Amino acid sequence: MNKVAVIMVGFILLLIVACGSQGEKTGSYNFKQGVGELQFRFLENAPPEKIYPNSNFKIVLEADNLAAYDVVNLQVAILGLDQTYFEISPSEQKVERLVGRSLTAPGGDKQFLEFDGQSKSISPQAFEYRAPFFLKTEYRSTFEFVDTICLNPNVYAIYDAGCKPDTQKSFSGQGAPVGVNRMEEIISPGAGAKVEFRLFITNLGKGKVKTLTVGKGELGGKPLLCVFQRAEDPTGKKVQLGTEAQEATLICTASLEDSQSYKTTLAVDFSYDYEFIEPQELALVR
Incomplete structure (x- = not known):
C-alpha cells in the first residue's frame, strides 16, 4: 500500500469516528430540560x-x-x-x-x-x-415532569440497605417557559404509610401564564392524586400563575403498600395558556 492510500484510509477512519461521536451526542441529548420558549x-x-x-x-x-x-x-x-x-x-x-x-x-x-x-x-x-x-x-402548550424517586415507608428500619429518599430536589426546568424548579418529598411512615410530593412550578419565561392545568399524575405507573394548593376551580386542577418568577404549589399524594425502600418513577403532565x-x-x- 503506497503512502497516498495509507493517508486516504486514515482520513476515512477519522471521518467515521467523528460522525459516530456526533451521532451519539445528538441521540443522547435531552431537550426536556432547562428553559425553552x-x-x-x-x-x-x-x-x-x-x-x-x-x-x-x-x-x-x-x-x-x-x-x-x-x-x-x-x-x-x-x-x-x-x-x-x-x-x-x-x-x-x-x-x-x-x-x-x-x-x-x-x-x-x-x-x-x-x-x-x-x-x-x-x-x-x-x-x-x-x-x-x-x-x-x-x-x-404543555410540559411534563418526570423524575426517579426513592420511597421508604419504613424510615426507621435498621437493616434496609435500599435507597434513601431525597426530601428536597431542585430542577433547571423541563424545556418550556413554565416548569417545576423544586420538589419536596414527605413520607408518613408506619401502618397506612403515605407519601406527599410538593411540586413548586414557576414561570421561567418572559410572559404571563394565564392558566396552568395539571393533567395526569402517576407514581410507578399507578394514578396519583394531584391538586393545586390555591386552585382557581373546585376540582383543584387549575391555577393562574401570572408573570415571571411567580410560583404555584401542586400537592400530590399516594398510599404506600411495600414495607421496604425502592425506586420508582414520578410523572405529572401539565398544560398552560401563555x-x-x-x-x-x-x-x-x-
Missing part, C-alpha cells in the same frame, strides 16, 4: 428602520419554537398602532401548530408571519414621528 424576531428591513410617507412596507416576523413541546393555537397581533399614520393588514395572524424540539426535529418548528403595512402623511411641522405599538402573542406583550415602534420620516 417561543421566540420572535423581525426579518432585516421588515419593517424598515425608516418608513417614508404614503408608502407600502412589510412586517415579517419569524416565529421559532425553541421549547421541547408543540405550540398550538398561536395568535400574534399588532396592537395600539395609531391609524392616523399607519395601517396594518391583517392585524392578527394565527398558526395552528408549531412542532417543538426533539431528536427528530432538533431545531423545532419555524414559521414566517407577514403583515402588509401602509404609511400615511406626516405633519408638515414634523420631521419624524415614532409610532409605538405592541406585539401580543398568545398560545397553548401570553406575552412586547413593545415595538415604527419610524415615519419625511
